[in-house]
Amino acid sequence: MNETDHNMHDEGISRIYQQSRIEEPPMGLDSAILTQARNAVETKNTSWRGMRWMFPLTSFALVMLTATLFIQMKQEYPEILEPSSVTSPALQVEERLDDVQSDLRKRKTTVNKEQTEKRDAAGASSPAMEMKSAPAEMEVAPAKNLKMMSKEPLKQEVMGTSPFRSRENLSEADSAAPSQPELLKGQASPDPEAWIVKIRNLLKQKNRDEAIKELETFRLVYPDYTLPDDLKILNK
């Protein structure tokens, strides 16, 4: 039995059936399937060459995002982005150093004035050597002493709880510090030798109480300094 067997194939039926073959899939279905087929291979073939627009688009999107975030931050947290509203720790230290320097200048002027008065009063004998050497020391001293004086406060500021301390808060903290109150107020002598000279001058002026007070302050600032014999009497 082969396929052309009368029982398995009918020419008449086959001919009629072939004439019935007119239906075709709708065009929408055609396009959907062809698009699906195209997309399937295009997705696979996607390369950097075909994505040349990606870099500029990404850059543009990044810029837009940054700008939007900046504007939003400026609106919601203006104090973070406004430099004048908050003083940074570095700026605070700089300001403190300026204060100390101006204080030193005042002190230097005072010492010079005292020395001038002394010279005028006592004549130009042996004290002149001390008077001459003191200003020179004062000239050299500031940098070294500033370093020493600002060391502790700086440390405190950096280690403090808030990095955005205002000047008012800073002053309160300074006044509350028990270790070197006089120093922070700018009353400490920048140089121990000049300070000792000043204390001697106070003694010579018969201002013993003031000299003792000054010596106590000196001892607070320079606890390891070996006092001259003439001042040891006061240190009791």
Place this chain on the structure above:
Amino acid sequence: MATINEPADEDLMLHYKNGDSRAFEQLYLRHKAPLYRYMLRSCESKAIAEELFQEVWASVIGARASYLASARFTTWLYRIASNRLTDHYRKHGKWDQYIDNSDENDEICAISAAYEQPEQKADIHQQIQRLLTCLEQLPALQRQVFLLREEAGLKLEEIAKTIESSKEAVKSRMRYAISRLRHCMGSL
């Protein structure tokens, strides 16, 4: 089907596998109408036929990477289609109806002997309508083998491979399908 100057279906499919979407277009244009009619005449509604038709092509697209040109493309395509139909009938609880096979119906065979050529009775349009009506009334498996030969142009061996059945079973179904159609056409 491909002529001498046109590339074979299998070559087109391999080109598509390598990323040539134009090859798929050619392949689709060749096979879309027969496959569509195969689905249309195997399903109870046009909407379902269209849905399954699209699913078959989606499967072809999805399986392009694993396609091997060892078998004939048409056989592969209609195997996918037949499996889709089977899944559809199983999913909708119509599997029993689908496999209803009345091959042993002797009455039909007897009547087929008295069959007259249909073109003698009516004009061609009426004959087409009659044939399609008769085709609808065939058991699904008999209709399937008839359509695979008429639409896909498959030989009995290829039909057997496509529907994963034996050649003898296909022959038997084809014989009964022709007998029923003859009977139906003669009796309408």
